[in-house]
Amino acid sequence: MKLENEIKKRRTFGIISHPDAGKTTLTEKLLLFGGAIQQAGTVKRSKPGKTATSDFMEIEKQRGISVATSVMGFEYKGKKINILDTPGHKDFAEDTYRTLTAVDSVILVVDCVKGVEEQTEKLMAVCRLRHIPVIIFVNKMDREGKDPFDLLDELEKKLNISTRPLTWPIGIGHTFKGVYHLQAKGLKLYEPVKKGVSENLIAVQDLDDKMLERTLGNNAAQQLRDDVSLLEGLYEPFDLSLYRSGYLAPVFYGSAINNFGIRELLDTFIDIAPPPLERSANERTIKPDEPQFTGFIFKIHANLDPKHRDRIAFCRICSGQFQRNTFYYHTRLQKKLKFASPTSFMADSKSVVDESWPGDVVGLYDAGNFKIGDTLTEGEDLQFLGIPRFSPEIFRLLENTDPMKSKQLDKGINQLIDEGVAQLFFQELGNRKIVGTVGELQFEVIKFRLLHEYGASCAFRSVEYTKASWISSSDPVKLQNFLQQQSRRIAFDKDGNPVFLSSSAWDITYALEKHPDIRLHDNSEWQRQR
Ligand code: G4P
Secondary structure (H helix, E strand, O other), rough: OOOHHHHHHHHEEEEEEOOOOOHHHHHHHHHHHHOOOOOOOOOOOOOHOOOOOOOOHHHHHHHHHHOOOOOOEEOOEEEEEEEOOOOOOOOHHHHHHHHHOOOOOOEOOOOOOOOOHHHHHHHHHHHOOOOEEEEEEEEEOOOOOOOOHHHHHHHHHHHEEEEEOEEEEEHHHOOEEEEEOOOOOOOEOOOOOOOOOEEEEOOOOOOOOHHHHHHHHHHHHHHHHHHHHHHHHOOOOHHHHHHHHOOOEEEOOOOOOOOOHHHHEEEEEEEHOOOOOEEOOOOOOOOOOOOOEEEEEEEEEOOOOOOOOOEEEEEEEEEEEEOOOOOOEEEOEEEEEEEEEEEEEEOEEEOOOOOOOOOOOEEEEOOOOOOOOEEOOOOOOOOOOOOOOOOOOEEEEEEEEHHHHHHHHHHHHHHHHHHHEEEEEEEEOOOOOEEEEOHHHHHHHHHHHHHHOOOOOOOEEEEOEEEEEEOOOHHHHHHHHHHHHOOHHEEEEEOOEEEEEEHHHHHHHHHHHHHHOOOOEOOOOOOOOO
């Protein structure tokens, strides 16, 4: 019974956005409204986007800081909410993709002026792949943004998801007067307050009420009536099951910096967002209410101090109860490990926890036992699925520049790959190691860390590849033929799966034309796509 209650209480989600849309501000305001922090400014900004590429130490520092803010738990109206932070900088997009494997739902922040941006599209593609329920928060309504109907259209088209506004803005920018709550049928008037929290919802029984003119003015009142009648014609009532299965995104409007629109978002969120969901392993599906503990590692944070090579591995609990100082089975290494100081993270503090429940994330101090994707159980041999890898965007050949230190280089690069800093592809032809990342920055980070933490030095040489595609075929003989004939373009990922390295879209088209029995996939999780 206790397990069931703890599961029902929990809501574990991630906030995602294109940088600068207001993710950090919204996170902070959710914590503020949830009473987890007393004042704004507690959540550290992960804003290396504004620094020069070469300023990667700053980014590493930020990464260090963000350990504390990687997971933020708080209680709100009887629910335990876990927010999983995702890095805003595009060079750390892989980190975000992995974090999305550990959440049950997502809040997507969109800037009403800029609309759907590049990162928004990429992140939503991952959400769709995993059928993650998404709520959209249209932010910065105090700015002169896009027409709300046009923006809904853009969201649907570019993000490939149906939308359903649950609040509706009255004006925008300098004419922004507040929002109308389409379900509660109430007005929330906008007052730009950075500290206080505006709470008054004015109930509106009838939109023809003249009170609307008195409160909003003639034009805004009429516009609201017209908009609402259009919306009622356009949209079906909100369908929870479509949202829960990832096909319909409810939309809210507000201004995070001005504390506006947050309460409606949070209250609806705890009502509709799913509690911890079941998760698939290679062997079977694991339900959260199974009594035996299971969990998986989705993120690893290195210690910035090179003298202490310990790391924090973040474990998402999938079923049962996790207890401190209890032996658990590390299924890849087939060995038992126990954790003396599992850590939970609150808004601005962390503490050792004695027990945790499905949906929670615990930080486990680790001296090198964990790789991303590792599974912990009470003894059952399981391997959770679903840590997708996407094609890197930049590829470089790794060269050892100090032959005396090749062991250190091997160890270092493998550990950094385990942490998920980059992807490594091994090419049999020429015995080459190719490192793939989503940003230039990672190469500098890798070089720096290899030198400072492992005493190894390396150089990166340009290669012509721009994309890695995972290969499959229903015919093993044809697959072998393809691997042989294309050997110049074939490499193996860290799990030994073959990938096709291409330099242009034409390479892929040409290869597929010549080998019609071969399929090329954009990510390592293609087997699971529905
Ligand atoms: P991010 O994490 O998604 O990258 O965005 P972040 O919250 O850091 O917000 C990006 C910028 O947008 C910040 O301004 C922030 O103050 C501003 N912002 C957030 N919400 C709103 C809003 O509702 N309205 C308006 N007008 N601005 C908003 P900055 O100048 O980059 O940083 P700061 O100096 O304010 O910290």
